[in-house]
Amino acid sequence: MEGQRSCLILALLYFLHLASTIESSGVPKENPAKEMIQIGLIFSMNSTIGRVVESCISMARSDFYGAHPDYRTQLSLLIRDPKDDIVDAASAVLDLMENEEVHAILGPQWSSQAKFVIDLGVKAQVPIISFSATSPSLSPTQSHYFVRTAYEDSLQVGALAAVVQAYGWREIALVYEDTEYGKGLVPYLGDAFQKVDARITYRSVIPPSPEDIDIVKELNKLLVMQTRVFLVHMTAVIGSRFFVLASEAGMVSEDFAWIVTDGLSSLLDPVSSKALDSMQGVVGVRPHVPPSESRRNFEERWTKLYAERNSHDEIAYLSLFGLWAYDTVTALAIAGEMAWEPARSRYLKPNRSRTNLDFSSIGISEMGPKLLDKILSIKFQGLSGEFNLPDGQLQPIAFEIFNVVGQREEIIGYWTSAQGLSPELNQSTKEEYTASANDLKPPTWPGNTLKPPKGWVMPISGKKLRIGVPQKDGFTEFFKIEWDPHTGVPSYSGFAHDMFLAVLDALPFAIPYQYVPYVNESGQSAGTYDEMLYEIKLQKVDAVVGDTTIVANRSSYVDFTLPYLESGVAMIVAIKDDERRNMWIFLKPLSWNLWLTTGLAFIFTGFVVWLLEHRTNEEFRGRRSQQIGLILWFSFSTLVFAHREKIANNLTRLVLTVWVFVVLILTQSYTASLTSFLTVQRLTPKFVEVQDLIRNHLFVGYSKGSFVRGLLVRQLNFDESKLIPYSSPEEYHEALSKGSENGGVAAIFDELPFIKIFLARYCNKYKMVGPTYKTDGFGFAFPLGSPLVSYFSRAILNVTQDKEKMDAIQGKYFRDQSSCQDQDAAIFSDNLSLSVYSFGGLFIITGVVSVSSVLIYVVSFFYSQWPSSTAIPSGDRSLWSMFSETANNFFREHGLFKCLERNRSKIVPTSHFRSRKAFPNSDIELIARTPNEGERPVLIIHV
Missing domain, CATH: 3.40.50.2300 (Response regulator)
Structure with a gap:
């Protein structure tokens, strides 16, 4: 002490x-x-x-x-x-x-x-x-x-992120000193870059009191990386030495982009002339200090x-x-x-x-x-x-974007939180926030070039891009690895391989690469596709090429290119026996309700014809059994237009005309449908609905090692114990042929490209049914945030839109599948029979015509039979008795007994009658009196 x-x-x-x-x-x-x-x-x-x-x-x-x-x-x-x-x-x-x-x-x-x-x-x-x-x-x-x-350091991160966004950079390597000043800004930078779809891929930490060797080691690490955008957050004391050593290492040159925070601005902390010479082309931000006379x-x-x-x-x-x-x-x-x-x-x-x-x-x-x-x-x-x-604390008005040129820091633009980047600090010229390279004056970049660095290059350490590829037991049309039995050197082929080569040719630069097969010591596949893609995150490979499907859960640890082939997941099942071998096939064209409705229509039409012809046509009279038989015969004989009975009533002819038209339509439709049933091969699936498989606890298959298993369990709720993996089309065929009850499966779920290959080999034995579960297709996988993704995606678009090139690649591995009948046209459900709804209009027309004809006939009959005579004294009921008897006889003949008695209270004869000679055979006219209309004829009957 x-x-x-x-x-x-x-x-x-x-x-x-x-x-x-x-x-x-x-x-x-x-x-x-x-x-x-x-x-x-x-x-x-x-x-x-x-x-x-x-x-x-x-x-x-x-x-x-x-x-x-x-x-x-x-x-x-x-x-x-x-x-x-x-x-x-x-x-x-x-x-x-x-x-x-x-x-x-x-x-x-x-x-x-x-x-x-x-x-x-x-x-x-x-x-x-x-x-x-x-x-x-x-x-x-x-x-x-x-x-x-003073101004807090975090207030400048918006300006830094705007510069990164303006030039489209997606990856940034952060270099900062290991002090409170250096570390305090890191979290804010990460958040700001995330908002502009960029990220910090590497953090280079410089000790507080570094030796030159410490800085050189970090520079060597930066040199072998793909990223070429470096953000430096240091004070002038350490930053001056850092840029001198970076320049001596050749890193302040073309293809490199250097951004500095305000700590390395001479407006804040002056750097030496030697350091400023080594910072040529550097872009930085610093607070804007408005000029004034007092200053x-x-x-x-x-x-x-x-x-x-x-x-x-x-x-x-x-x-x-x-x-x-x-x-x-x-x-x-x-x-x-x-x-x-x-x-x-x-x-x-x-x-x-x-x-x-x-x-x-x-x-x-x-x-x-x-x-x-x-x-x-x-x-x-x-x-x-x-x-x-x-x-x-102080709040800045704006930040200046400067560019080191010679011994000067030239201002190339300004940034404000409200308006973003702009070449001049004029608050009234912009209404929206923008961050574009056009909002800045063109800077001079390292290497004395005006071309903005793209932000990344292939590592200059001489290493090749390591491409992981799958080892497949089946469906080798997509990727195939063949090992030379003498040298053990692998050779590669397949649709995905050729697509990758075509995409490499479409890139604006060359990429050295080498395939890394995803196999174990015995040469078999080392795991699932998910595990192979995870090798990218583990940095064991730099990319994966193959029939890899773009799905959501994989995008959490890799970035995919645009798809080079469309895909989706569907179900394939075995088909039933051909229905043409069914002896009751002639009943198939019409549904049961149409058969029943047609039969009732036949009987109804026959009864209407009998009713209209019975009174005046002798051929429609006789015993009751004969008349019933005549009704049935007459209605069904219209199918062949074979009427031997003569027709006397025009109303009957009208009814028959409409009915014949209906019968013609029915017969033609039945003939066409039956022809289809007898001539077109019926590829009816054994199962159509996915829920039928789940409800009946049936076994189903899936492609081994693919993401389909996860889809079946998580999305479709299949029992994992009911799922069986298979690898090749031959295994698919064997499993579906046995069926779920015999050690096989009831259905197999796979992606559309594989299903098409399978169906092309086994024509008309299996079919694809049910819904298609959409995926984004096959793509190439790269590390998260890799700048290669955008270049490969653009190259894939160029290749896939070249029809000639795509036809050549597809024709090499996918044989012509048109020889196999297009099964989509042959897939029928069990409910293709014609129904009542299809002919509802016809039945309504014939019904309306028949009922209307009967009503017209009844009214005409009663009108023609109404009595007519001279006046009869009041109270005389003899004419009413005659009318009652005649009407009852008419109703009795037609099976309508006691109808007159039930309605008699509504028909009351008046006190006086008159006879008239208007009709032959002594017709009698019945006069009824009403309170408002007086006397008027209401019915004429024949006596």
Whole structure:
């Protein structure tokens, strides 16, 4: 403990000496007539940025108090240099709080230091005000006594993502230093790139104090990767060395794209001239600082002052940190004047003696809370733009997109969160957010070229692309591996192989590759297709080529190209025996309800004809049994138009005309349907519905090693114990021939390309039935986010749209399947017989005509039989008796007995009649009286 105390005393003496040195070299001395507000400054003064900050702070105090001589207060700066050490920074802050009773701390310089001392500020209620700790891991909203008078690093990730999106890059390698500043931005970058459909494929971490060999090792790792877009997030100290070594390794050249964050911008942290030479073509982002007259005047004065104090320093460039330091001191001077109270300018300390390093003995600043409130409420136009601290930190107006050309950082565009990229910062010219290369001025890329890098290349390490291929036991038309019995060297063929070669020819560049068969030690398939595709994720192969189906669950660990062949899953079953061997096939053309309806129509038509002809036609009279037989005979004889009975009634002729037309349509339809049944081969499946297989607990087969098993279990709910894998068409045939009850299967599920090959070999024995479960087809597989996917997809489109080339490839492996009858035309269900609905209109027409004819006949009969005579005295009922008897005889002859009695109450004869000679055979006219219409004839009967 004594040793630590001695070190602290020595450090304090050193800092006091340093402070006096600074005061004698330009920092204005405190005016004893003013009330002094003690402010601590924690910063590394021996660094370039430290000297820039120190000169800016000195000028801020001089300018402010020169312009405000009437202020009662004045800031008194107590400087401590922790030399980039976290513990030293905390120790310096503790010393300033306990021994100097400062009311605010400016700094510290690094985010890692600030993270350590923020809690001290909370405990002592002293604001920690930093203009250089930009890591997003430090949040003013989480630590109330932390104030950031700078821009948080995470605010630039939108601009970085927009640049990546503008040039269509999908993979980025991130290079950052292993510090709080470097690591704090990584999560925000990942989220921002994900929004623009890009991803970080590799993270290269540079140690905090790296040797050249450490950087070279990471550069070698980057060199052998496919990705050629590198995002560098470093401070100028490490970043300058990194780019010098990258340039010496030949990596700042054509085909490489380098993007840097604001930490490597000379506007924030100047880099050396040598480093800037090695960064030619680099694109970066940095905060936009609006130009102003006051800023230009300050830069001129600052350049002269800096050159006088630091003549030995190579770089004399004012950074944004210096402008922020100037505005921070200005704001703190204003807040100090507003918060000053003589009675509240000290620390409240607890009653305890401190004999060792005890953080609990820190006092509480009475002025600190009020000083914090005032600085958060201040707004003014500073050198860096508007000074305003919503949420405790500065908010940028826009970000500049710059391009390193020579010794300059040329601005090629701007980015705002509302409008995206634009070549000029004009808020009124754009209405929507856009991020396109056309929104930027053309940059000069590494290698002094204007052509944007495509973002990836084949690894230059000489390795070939490893292509995994399947070993198939059956359906080798798609991919076949043959091993030479003497040399053991494999040869490859098949539709997928030839398609892959055709696609390679269509690519705009050459890709060296080698096939890696997915086999075990015995040369057999090493697993399922899912397991083969997972080899890509395990980085054992770089791609998979074969009859691999694009399905959803596989896309979680690989990326597929566009399909080069359409596909889907369907069911194949055995067909039933030919129905032509059925002795009752003549009944098949008509459904049972049509047979019944037709028979009833025959009987009804015969009865109508008999009813219309019975009274006047002698051939339709006789015994009751004879008349029933005549009805049946007459109706059915219309089928052959063999009527020997003569027709006397015109209504009967009308009924028969319509009925003959109906019979003609029926007979022709029946003949055509029966002909079809007898001449077309009936390929009726044994099973049509998938649910029949599940309900009856039948065994089904599937393609071994394919995704079909998962579809049957998860989507169709088959019992796993009822699933049997098969590999070849011959195994399919054998299993379906046996059937589920004899050790085989009732159906097999497979993909359409394989089903077509199978059906072509076994014509008219099996058929494809049921629904087709859609898949996206066959495609090539690559790692997630691989840039090769888009190039291969475009090449596949070029090949598949070339009909001549596709016909040549398909004709080589898929024999002409047209020799096998198209089974789709021969698939009939059990319900193809003609139904009543097909002839409903005909039956309605003949029914309406028949009923109408009967009604006309009855009305005509009654009208012709109504009596007519001279007037009869009132009360005489003899005419009514005659009418009643005649009508009853008529009804009795036609089987309608007692109809007159049931309706007699509705027919009431009037008191007087008259005879007339209008009709022969002494017709009698019955006159009825109504209350409104008077007398009128209602019926005529023949007596």
